[in-house]
Amino acid sequence: MRLIFCCFGGANLSCLFLVLLQLHCSLSQKFEGALTVVNTEGGGGADEEEEVTVDDDDGVFEVVQPNEQWQTLKPGQAVPAGSHVRLNLQTGEREVRLGEEQLKYWTQQHREEEKSWSSIDPDEVKRAMKKIKEDQSSQDSAPSAFRPLDELKKDMAELDLLVETDVQIMRRLLDQFNSSNSTAEQKLSILQELEYLVHQVDNAQTLCAMGGLSFILQGMNSSDVRLQENSALVLGSAVASNPVVQVQAVEGGALQTLLTTLATTQPLNVKKKVLFALACLLRHFPYAQRHFLSHGGLQILSELFRADAGGILRTRIVTMLYDMISEKELISQAGLDPVQDPAHAERLRQYSQVSLQEELMEEGWCSLVPQLLQSTEHDCREKALRALLAMTPVCLDQYRSDDALLGSLLALRLQYSELIQSEIILGEETSYFTEIVELIDSLQVKVK
Numbered sequence: 001m002r003l004i005f006c007c008f009g010g011a012n013l014s015c016l017f018l019v020l021l022q023l024h025c026s027l028s029q030k031f032e033g034a035l036t037v038v039n040t041e042g043g044g045g046a047d048e049e050e051e052v053t054v055d056d057d058d059g060v061f062e063v064v065q066p067n068e069q070w071q072t073l074k075p076g077q078a079v080p081a082g083s084h085v086r087l088n089l090q091t092g093e094r095e096v097r098l099g100e101e102q103l104k105y106w107t108q109q110h111r112e113e114e115k116s117w118s119s120i121d122p123d124e125v126k127r128a129m130k131k132i133k134e135d136q137s138s139q140d141s142a143p144s145a146f147r148p149l150d151e152l153k154k155d156m157a158e159l160d161l162l163v164e165t166d167v168q169i170m171r172r173l174l175d176q177f178n179s180s181n182s183t184a185e186q187k188l189s190i191l192q193e194l195e196y197l198v199h200q201v202d203n204a205q206t207l208c209a210m211g212g213l214s215f216i217l218q219g220m221n222s223s224d225v226r227l228q229e230n231s232a233l234v235l236g237s238a239v240a241s242n243p244v245v246q247v248q249a250v251e252g253g254a255l256q257t258l259l260t261t262l263a264t265t266q267p268l269n270v271k272k273k274v275l276f277a278l279a280c281l282l283r284h285f286p287y288a289q290r291h292f293l294s295h296g297g298l299q300i301l302s303e304l305f306r307a308d309a310g311g312i313l314r315t316r317i318v319t320m321l322y323d324m325i326s327e328k329e330l331i332s333q334a335g336l337d338p339v340q341d342p343a344h345a346e347r348l349r350q351y352s353q354v355s356l357q358e359e360l361m362e363e364g365w366c367s368l369v370p371q372l373l374q375s376t377e378h379d380c381r382e383k384a385l386r387a388l389l390a391m392t393p394v395c396l397d398q399y400r401s402d403d404a405l406l407g408s409l410l411a412l413r414l415q416y417s418e419l420i421q422s423e424i425i426l427g428e429e430t431s432y433f434t435e436i437v438e439l440i441d442s443l444q445v446k447v448k
Contacts, residue, residue: 070095166203170194174212177219184224191219191230195237204238208248213238217257220274228261229273236277246285255281255291263300271304271313279320284327286350293356298363305368315380318369322387324356329390357394366395373408378436381412385439392446399447406447413440 062076066083073094079085082099164172176182177190194212198204207213216238219231235254239246249255258278262271282288292298301317308314328351334344360366369391372384392399399405416437423430 064096066096066098068098070097166197166200167206170197170203170207170212171210174207174210174215177215184227187219188226188230191216191227191234195230195234198234198238201242204242204245207238208245213245213248213252213254217252217254220257220261225267225270228266228270232258232261232270232273232277236273236280239277240280240283243285246281246288249281250285250288250291255288256295259292259295259297259300262304268312272316275313275316275320279316279323282320283323286328286347286354289324289354289356290350293354293359298359298365302363302365302368311372311375311377311380314372315375315377315383318372318387319383321356321360321365322383322390324354325387325390328354328356357391360391361394361398366391366398367402370399370402370405370408373405373412378432382436382439385436385443389439389443389446392443396446399443409440409444409447413437413444416440 062078064071064073064077064079066079070086073079073085073096079096083096084099085094085096087094173190173193177187182190194207194216198207213235216231216235219227220235222228222231235249235258239249239254254277258274258281261274262278266274278292282292301321305314305317331344331347331351369384369387372380372387375381375384388395388399388405416433419433420430420437423433
């Protein structure tokens with residue numbers, strides 16, 4: 001500890017005596033360090049005092065927290081660095097307060113904190129510190145919640161052996177499906193997993209490269225209707241918007257299998273899934289559409305349409321035919337220059353070989369599609385109206401001579417006009433019914 005004494009007043013014997021007396025007291029209190037006395041000339045008064053700065057204390061003392069007011073230090077007490085300590089020459093007591101730099105930042109908040117700290121019981125602090133040490137000791141002795149790194153590496157290595165890519169999964173599923181030990185339930189589960197995987201374009205192409213298409217077609221020829229239904233679902237998901245798989249499916253005989261399934265007696269659920277697969281195979285694929293027509297596809301669909309008394313399959317069939325007509329018209333109306341776009345020219349050439357509308361008229365579809373207008377479902381009526389408009393280039397003469405069709409259009413126009421008025425009164429959306437009325441009006445204009 002270094003003590004700096006600043007004596008104010010004249011240098012006299014009494015001052016020196018008091019300094020020596022204070023030095024003796026300091027030594028008796030076991031303060032170790034250097035002592036420096038600075039005698040300053042100047043005026044003095046009754047409150048002559050000495051200022052003491054204490055630092056570098058190596059002992060263990062009770063630390064006093066000073067504030068902006070002078071307070072008396074008791075023997076054995078120490079102060080923080082930067083505090084101002086003085087020796088009152090009149091009383092012989094040491095006093096302490098904050099240093100000048102500390103006083104600059106001393107606020108009311110600090111005063112309140114000082115009061116709160118001063119009210120803390122030292123015994124309570126000791127008990128809290130003891131409890132912290134005990135808790136730390138118990139945590140150190142408890143088993144670690146973390147596993148060794150070598151053990152984690154071993155587990156990860158084992159997990160890597162269990163990870164399979166989609167290709168590996170499909171290979172394993174095909175092997176199980178082709179196994180003679182596989183039951184119908186197991187094959188059904190395999191088809192459901194494959195249907196999920198082939199929604200990805202790459203997986204569907206990989207499945208075909210593995211020979212999976214032949215297994216799917218075998219499933220469609222199964223006597224188990226559940227396998228037929230799920231095999232058709234897998235096929236439809238695989239060929240949807242996937243030209244590579246569409247080509248391989250047609251070349252692999254999928255189109256003939258689908259048409260044969262539709263032409264034979266099958267449960268309704270099987271035919272629904274087969275129609276789904278057929279629509280996915282024909283969509284945006286004029287090569288398949290041409291083979292569909294050459295293999296009597298429209299005739300098979302017309303027989304299925306007439307046999308569907310419930311009307312569940314009729315809407316699906318008409319929707320598929322409408323999509324085929326619309327995509328051909330969109331290609332022809334694209335307005336692209338065949339010379340500058342050879343791919344577009346090739347598509348025009350391929351679609352020109354698909355005589356869909358002519359064969360629709362020959363197979364009697366001009367009189368079959370209007371039957372959907374008798375349905376009570378708004379969706380069925382909408383699909384029928386769209387198909388009728390698309391078929392007007394070849395069916396217009398028959399429309400004009402079909403009194404049942406003209407009567408249906410008048411009745412539907414009145415019905416949907418009333419529905420629109422009701423929706424307006426209720427403040428509800430009328431755009432759907434308005435769209436249907438516009439379709440009716442467009443068709444009526446053509447048949448007049």
